Amino acid sequence: MKATINVEFTDDELRKYAEDVARRIGLNVIHDVIGHLGAVKHVAPGTFEAVEQALVSAIATGTKTGQPGPMPSASEPAPFEPPALDRCLRIEANQNSDESWICCKCDALNGVHRAACRLCGHGRCDVVVPPPPSPRETDPSVQ
Numbered sequence: 334m335k336a337t338i339n340v341e342f343t344d345d346e347l348r349k350y351a352e353d354v355a356r357r358i359g360l361n362v363i364h365d366v367i368g369h370l371g372a373v374k375h376v377a378p379g380t381f382e383a384v385e386q387a388l389v390s391a392i393a394t395g396t397k398t399g400q401p402g403p404m405p406s407a408s409e410p411a412p413f414e415p416p417a418l419d420r421c422l423r424i425e426a427n428q429n430s431d432e433s434w435i436c437c438k439c440d441a442l443n444g445v446h447r448a449a450c451r452l453c454g455h456g457r458c459d460v461v462v463p464p465p466p467s468p469r470e471t472d473p474s475v476q
Contacts, residue, residue, distance in 0.1 A: 343452065344440065363388050421459040434459060 367385040418437035426432040434443050434457060436450040449456050 339444075341442075341451070360389060421455075421457050423459050 363385060367382065418435065418440070421437045422435040424430075424433045424435065424442075432445040434445065434447075435441070436443060436453060436455050437458065438455040439450060439453040441450055441452040443451055443457075447457070
């Protein structure tokens with residue numbers, strides 16, 4: 334018995350999930366580092382706890398208000414930005430996924446059966462080649 338389950342997530346849902354995971358990992362790392370640095374004997378007690386609280390409140394405030402994070406410095410590489418599509422892009426089937434296409438307007442991944450984007454409604458504009466007609470349709474003498 335075979336069963337196929339297709340689950341679709343929007344880009345916004347995936348982005349929110351990734352931000353939440355990164356925030357939790359970052360806060361856990363900060364908490365662990367501060368906890369280990371608390372064992373240092375040359376620093377006044379409570380210093381690292383104050384720094385931890387300041388970092389946690391700064392991270393929480395910046396993400397809740399929708400303010401952008403810090404700008405990358407010149408030494409940091411810029412985040413990967415895929416090139417803009419001028420036409421919808423066909424994705425061929427492989428062993429891990431079925432054939433699909435990417436909308437050029439909103440970058441949503443759509444199933445091959447969709448004639449329009451599931452998010453923005455943009456009509457598919459890549460080259461869709463219909464199958465060739467059967468010999469019976471082109472030549473009436475063929476029976």
